[in-house]
Amino acid sequence: MKKRWPHLVQWLLVLALPLLLFVANMRIVNGRWFVCWEYGKAGFPPDDYGFSVEERTRLAEVCVDYLATNADISLLADLRLSDGEPAFDARQLSHMADVQFVFHCVTIAGVVIALVWGGGMVALAASSQTRKHAANALLGGSLLALGLLMAIGVFMALSWWEFFSTFHRIFFEEGTWIFLWSDTLIRLFPERFWIDVAATIVGLLVAEAVILGAIGWTWRRKTRPRA
Numbered sequence: 001m002k003k004r005w006p007h008l009v010q011w012l013l014v015l016a017l018p019l020l021l022f023v024a025n026m027r028i029v030n031g032r033w034f035v036c037w038e039y040g041k042a043g044f045p046p047d048d049y050g051f052s053v054e055e056r057t058r059l060a061e062v063c064v065d066y067l068a069t070n071a072d073i074s075l076l077a078d079l080r081l082s083d084g085e086p087a088f089d090a091r092q093l094s095h096m097a098d099v100q101f102v103f104h105c106v107t108i109a110g111v112v113i114a115l116v117w118g119g120g121m122v123a124l125a126a127s128s129q130t131r132k133h134a135a136n137a138l139l140g141g142s143l144l145a146l147g148l149l150m151a152i153g154v155f156m157a158l159s160w161w162e163f164f165s166t167f168h169r170i171f172f173e174e175g176t177w178i179f180l181w182s183d184t185l186i187r188l189f190p191e192r193f194w195i196d197v198a199a200t201i202v203g204l205l206v207a208e209a210v211i212l213g214a215i216g217w218t219w220r221r222k223t224r225p226r227a
Contacts, residue, residue: 010133017141023110132223138216
């Protein structure tokens with residue numbers, strides 16, 4: 001068992017790295033900066049029902065704040081449109097409460113994974129006898145992340161709606177995440193918004209996996225015994 005534990009920890013870290021990067025990047029794109037960046041794009045579709053960019057930004061920023069914090073649903077229930085009407089009806093508020101719950105569960109899982117991954121890397125890197133396993137974990141996790149991204153990326157490119165629907169079916173009850181084109185959530189976050197979210201997460205993951213993989217490869221070469 002004493003000889004096997006570095007191998008077991010190495011493979012645990014390999015499997016954990018793609019999940020850790022995904023959760024981290026999910027948190028990164030859930031911010032006001034991304035909303036402003038999206039709505040500021042020249043090709044971003046305007047709202048067919050009359051939201052100005054300023055109105056869209058105001059409402060969407062509160063939505064991302066709601067997800068990123070442990071705010072009560074009243075934060076969204078109290079939102080008003082420019083004509084004084086509530087921004088969201090009961091179905092939309094219920095869905096946003098579900099989204100916040102899933103978002104926080106994923107975040108907590110990410111924190112646990114980060115602690116496990118960090119602790120495992122420290123344990124392997126602490127000794128010259130096991131340091132090679134830390135390097136292998138970094139390289140292997142990066143390669144796994146790139147492989148998964150390639151498979152998911154092909155799925156997204158060939159059938160975006162099927163990917164989007166499958167993702168929602170995993171986390172939400174059937175029918176609770178489908179809304180009218182005139183509903184505020186669809187007007188704030190049209191399909192193009194989610195395509196860009198997915199593309200940004202994928203882009204960040206690719207860059208991170210390449211950088212970490214290069215570090216792992218270089219580190220592994222240095223830990224090889226010399227003849």
